[in-house]
Amino acid sequence: xxxxxxxxxxxxxxxxxxxxxxxxxxxxxxxxxxxxxxxxxxxxxxxxxxxxxxxxxxxxxxxxxxxxxxxxxxxxxxxxxxxxxxxxxxxxxxxxxxxxxxxxxxxxxxxxxxxxxxxxxxxxxxxxxxxxxxxxxxxxxxxxxxxxxxxxxxxxxxxxxxxxxxxxxxxxxxxxxxxxxxxxxxxxxxxxxxxxxxxxxxxxxxxxxxxxxxxxxxxxxxxxxxxxxxxxxxxxxxxxxxxxxxxxx
Ligand SMILES: NC(=O)c1ccc[n+]([C@@H]2O[C@H](COP(=O)([O-])OP(=O)(O)OC[C@H]3O[C@@H](n4cnc5c(N)ncnc54)[C@H](OP(=O)(O)O)[C@@H]3O)[C@@H](O)[C@H]2O)c1
Numbered sequence: 001x002x003x004x005x006x007x008x009x010x011x012x013x014x015x016x017x018x019x020x021x022x023x024x025x026x027x028x029x030x031x032x033x034x035x036x037x038x039x040x041x042x043x044x045x046x047x048x049x050x051x052x053x054x055x056x057x058x059x060x061x062x063x064x065x066x067x068x069x070x071x072x073x074x075x076x077x078x079x080x081x082x083x084x085x086x087x088x089x090x091x092x093x094x095x096x097x098x099x100x101x102x103x104x105x106x107x108x109x110x111x112x113x114x115x116x117x118x119x120x121x122x123x124x125x126x127x128x129x130x131x132x133x134x135x136x137x138x139x140x141x142x143x144x145x146x147x148x149x150x151x152x153x154x155x156x157x158x159x160x161x162x163x164x165x166x167x168x169x170x171x172x173x174x175x176x177x178x179x180x181x182x183x184x185x186x187x188x189x190x191x192x193x194x195x196x197x198x199x200x201x202x203x204x205x206x207x208x209x210x211x212x213x214x215x216x217x218x219x220x221x222x223x224x225x226x227x228x229x230x231x232x233x234x235x236x237x238x239x240x241x242x243x244x245x246x247x248x249x
Contacts, residue, residue, distance in 0.1 A: 002028055031054070067117050091152070107152055119162070210223060
């Protein structure tokens with residue numbers, strides 16, 4: 001039997017690399033994003049690798065529309081693996097004190113509301129089938145109060161707790177929930193960040209690790225691994241010290 005995989009944010013960066021990594025005969029890829037031309041390009045690459053690829057271009061900030069599209073897609077081809085990867089970077093501009101409220105709203109809608117709504121839609125359907133895998137793409141920033149991106153960090157922190165709680169809720173129904181926490185990955189999003197990017201990796205290398213760990217049904221996926229060590233070490237430090245360092249960043 002073939003496998004059906006949904007990837008949001010498939011038109012760029014990590015999502016596009018994941019699509020190519022999963023593309024092979026017998027796999028149906030549902031590639032969702034906003035930019036139809038870039039989605040078509042990625043879908044063409046996936047078809048060349050033997051996959052069936054179906055694209056949909058729309059704005060995830062329409063949460064009700066997103067939920068309706070998920071219900072329809074899952075009804076026509078039951079989704080085995082859903083990767084909620086789409087995200088909006090959130091560095092606050094240097095010429096303002098606070099983040100622009102409308103930008104904060106967009107970051108919250110895309111990074112938190114959409115994946116939470118989407119995961120709940122598929123959780124119900126997958127639990128009824130007794131199988132499925134939901135993957136939420138967070139960020140290592142979920143562990144730090146980043147003054148340069150408060151809303152972004154908060155959306156990813158919320159996603160982390162949501163993933164853990166949903167995973168506990170769905171375990172007895174045969175559905176796995178994983179959280180992917182990337183460090184720095186070379187994509188259009190990270191290229192807009194001026195700060196230094198330790199352990200920067202390519203989207204392809206990042207996708208290869210994610211695919212391997214999803215196959216192993218890992219619930220917590222930190223990539224690259226160095227950030228798992230950094231998080232473990234900084235987690236042992238007094239929070240006041242972490243705050244002091246970040247306040248000078
Ligand atoms: N790159 C990193 O260093 C890094 C680090 C930590 C976490 N992450 C996370 O990894 C995920 C992928 O990021 P990336 O680096 O691959 O970024 P990217 O290259 O900028 O791609 C972001 C994707 O999200 C889609 N998207 C954004 N806003 C959307 C909206 N309103 N409606 C529908 N789709 C929307 C984009 O679609 P269009 O391009 O079609 O508009 C694009 O496909 C994000 O969740 C991000 O927070 C990335």
